[in-house]
Amino acid sequence: MATLTTESRPVRYALTAVALVFLFLFLLLPLIGVFWEALHKGWQLYLAALVEPEALSAIRLTLIAAGIAVPLNLVFGVAAAWAIARFDFRGKSLLTTLIDLPFAVSPVVAGLMFILLFGANTVVGGWLQDHGLQVIFAVPGIVLATVFVTFPFVARELIPLMQSQGADEEQAAIVLGASGWQTFRKVTLPNIKWGLLYGVILTNARAMGEFGAVSVVSGHIRGETNTIPLHVEILYNEYNFVGAFACASLLALLALVTLLVKSLVEWRLHRQQQASTLRTAAARLQAQAAQP
Amino acid sequence: MSNILNLRHSVLPGFRLSFGITLFWLALIVLLPFAALVYSTVGMGWDGFAAAVGSPRVIAAIRLSFFTAGLSALINLVFGFLVAWVLVRYPFPGKRLVDALVDLPFALPTAVAGIALTTLYAPNGWIGQYLAPLGIKVSFTPLGIIVALTFIGLPFVVRTVQPVLEDLEKELEEAATCLGASRWDIFRRVIFPATLPSLITGGTMAFARATGEYGSVIFIAGNIPMVSEIAPLIIVSKLDQFDQQGATAVALVMLGISFVFLLLINLIQWWAARRHGAR
Numbered sequence: 001m002a003t004l005t006t007e008s009r010p011v012r013y014a015l016t017a018v019a020l021v022f023l024f025l026f027l028l029l030p031l032i033g034v035f036w037e038a039l040h041k042g043w044q045l046y047l048a049a050l051v052e053p054e055a056l057s058a059i060r061l062t063l064i065a066a067g068i069a070v071p072l073n074l075v076f077g078v079a080a081a082w083a084i085a086r087f088d089f090r091g092k093s094l095l096t097t098l099i100d101l102p103f104a105v106s107p108v109v110a111g112l113m114f115i116l117l118f119g120a121n122t123v124v125g126g127w128l129q130d131h132g133l134q135v136i137f138a139v140p141g142i143v144l145a146t147v148f149v150t151f152p153f154v155a156r157e158l159i160p161l162m163q164s165q166g167a168d169e170e171q172a173a174i175v176l177g178a179s180g181w182q183t184f185r186k187v188t189l190p191n192i193k194w195g196l197l198y199g200v201i202l203t204n205a206r207a208m209g210e211f212g213a214v215s216v217v218s219g220h221i222r223g224e225t226n227t228i229p230l231h232v233e234i235l236y237n238e239y240n241f242v243g244a245f246a247c248a249s250l251l252a253l254l255a256l257v258t259l260l261v262k263s264l265v266e267w268r269l270h271r272q273q274q275a276s277t278l279r280t281a282a283a284r285l286q287a288q289a290a291q292p
Numbered sequence: 293m294s295n296i297l298n299l300r301h302s303v304l305p306g307f308r309l310s311f312g313i314t315l316f317w318l319a320l321i322v323l324l325p326f327a328a329l330v331y332s333t334v335g336m337g338w339d340g341f342a343a344a345v346g347s348p349r350v351i352a353a354i355r356l357s358f359f360t361a362g363l364s365a366l367i368n369l370v371f372g373f374l375v376a377w378v379l380v381r382y383p384f385p386g387k388r389l390v391d392a393l394v395d396l397p398f399a400l401p402t403a404v405a406g407i408a409l410t411t412l413y414a415p416n417g418w419i420g421q422y423l424a425p426l427g428i429k430v431s432f433t434p435l436g437i438i439v440a441l442t443f444i445g446l447p448f449v450v451r452t453v454q455p456v457l458e459d460l461e462k463e464l465e466e467a468a469t470c471l472g473a474s475r476w477d478i479f480r481r482v483i484f485p486a487t488l489p490s491l492i493t494g495g496t497m498a499f500a501r502a503t504g505e506y507g508s509v510i511f512i513a514g515n516i517p518m519v520s521e522i523a524p525l526i527i528v529s530k531l532d533q534f535d536q537q538g539a540t541a542v543a544l545v546m547l548g549i550s551f552v553f554l555l556l557i558n559l560i561q562w563w564a565a566r567r568h569g570a571r
Contacts, residue, residue: 007475008475011475012382015377015378016378016384018374019375019377019378020378020390022375023390025419026442026443027393027394027396028393029412029418030408031396033408033411033412037408037411076313078310079311079314079317080310080314083311086307087307088300088302089297089298089299091297095314098318098323099314099318099322101326102322104500104550104551105547106527106546106550107504107506108504108506108524108527109546109547112531112536112539112540113325113326113328114325115536116328116332116536116540117324117325117328122328144321147321148321148322151322167302167304170304171303171304174303180304183305202399205401209404210401211402211403211506212402215528216527216528216531229401229404230403232404236407241411248401248403248407251400251404255399255401255404256399259392259393262392262395263388263392
């Protein structure tokens, strides 16, 4: 049957070859390039570039920003998914659209909005500065920009997953007398854990790698308000290519881990779905057999 | 609250808490910054707006941003469809790895992509050294911008077209073959129309993302005013000169166009859903 709906062998091979060459040139080669540029002058230089004080301070700031942004957006994402996937209310699609908004905005514009809100010459920013809190060109601004650009990831991952799973199991738990919190921990969480993990990993990857939004609000103070991507930019513009690519390779490794987790999660979700389909089918057969 | 929202009754608890958290976080992180943008726009006035947006350098940058974004979206439509097609239809070794690799532009920070592509396409780079004798310069020209934007946009097209191709009913193709249609006819009249809505959606998403892209472009573009300077860079350089009003004006133009495209995506999805439902 397969011969009816596929192309001749030369066409198949040619199309596959063109697609693979395109992916090799556009995706794989840049990835290889990062590691090659970082390592081709030897391990010593590579490691030295990573442990110099400004690189360490950039790594620390990146970890701080991601360490704040990821948990906050995790809590928000779970709450949003619970409200949207488990209840019917007016304005739900508007709410979903608003959650997606940070995706539609250029990172640079995102940074600009925080300057307009918290810059030293604005009402809010001026007041905060008088009370000893500088937001723009300081760490709080970087954290805010990071939270903004990673805002939708967890919710976006969980909402379709929870919608497709349906609320039957949770409703059963509640009817059988479980408390809301028990239901969430023992029924919902095990069901969504893989999707949640992927959402968190994606949030983290974007949080650590964000460039445009963070660049606008950071002020580029070396050793103080530079994250890893900003440090990469500075080193690159100073023609310190080994240093730039060494720091970039950390982010590229993070990207590879992200892709790995994604494949793992997809595989687990696929198996979970297959298992639940089997279970439903088995239950239906049993019910049929029980009928006279 | 449940009255205003017309909440349908459910045995599940936790609506107030989860809805409250959602609304609070949304207001603080997304709506408040947007309000600041709107507020400073209102205070700007038409003359300030026109002066900031009307300069030749700004117009050239906006035009360049949309031109390169459009061209890269077209490239991604062709190659994204091809990649999705090969991934869905043809077996080859290492397919799962290739499939995972498609998401690389989502996972790789834009600045890393930017410096990697610039190095590859520089006249002495791995790819640039073969293009230089042909007289093709990529790094530090608009061509480089297109390369970076193609990199950024590829997964959008592949990941929207792929599930549609997977769900395509093979029976239709079998029937068409039995009725004497050639493979090309089937592609043109059965497969392509069915995937067209997803192609448009994916292409629009890649285009919208490309218009606002900053990190991957600024390294490879060379940023020559009137030649290879993109609109987001104009915003950044205006901010560097403490010209917040000018930056806001350019951002507004960009946001307006992004908004139009978001609207367009929704219209297309609505149109596709209606067409699909009518069948």
